[in-house]
Amino acid sequence: MNEVTRHEPQADVAARERRSLAMRPPVDIYEEDNALFVVADMPGVTRDGLSVEVDGNLLSIEGEMHIDMPEGIAATYAEAQAQRYARRFTLSHEIDTAAIEARLENGVLQLRLPKKEMHRSRRIEIRAA
């Protein structure tokens, strides 16, 4: 791998490295009868900077922070160490990937992953014998 990267200009390497650094947003995942829900903290991400993709059964959540920073600012203390968020999950077969809904509010992403009709839970009546 060193053989390949050595020939790249330094600036390209730095830029790619910056892109590849991403924080793992904390998530809550819970289930209701008809859907699974994913809630992710992604402060600083606007609608334009957010990307939610499903490829096969792989769900990718990515977000780019938009933060106004003045020219020449130098960090003196930092807990957030990247300007991107990225996280991936594999979905199970009963999720209706075409019907996934996303909402972004105050930097919190809420995904609703509905289950296909045939997999929704049914209450089973128990008859007296």
Added chain:
Amino acid sequence: MFGDLRRFDTGASPGLDWFRNWLDDILQEGGPADIRSVPRGSYPMINVGRTDEAVRVYVLAAGLGADDLEVSVQDNVLTLRGRRDALPARGEEGDRRPCFRRERFDGEFARSVALPEGLDVERAEARYHDGVFEIHLPKREELKPRRIEIQAA
């Protein structure tokens, strides 16, 4: 500013040293830690940056609205207080079933960071968008860098 922050962890080797980053993640740091520093993943995350004119504090508090954060400064210590409920009290679609992950912060928080000396707290401003608070604390006039003219003898 956020892009070059890895240097806080990796010191002199800013290269693609993923193995070292991984070790840093799983091992405790050996050196002394700032008394007010917090473990990774605390809520809200705080970044502090400095320009010639001001100190800027970025508070990454997803889920808070503009009015939900209480910001105060006393004796050069900035304190942030608030409350964040991770999830709504009850589901919209019937009974809630199992929770598979609960990583997001839930409840009340109070965090403090020490600020450098010489800030004009009276002129501080704060802005908010998409879960990020930007607190702008201008430096006092006498502490701004000044250019010193050199006169020919």
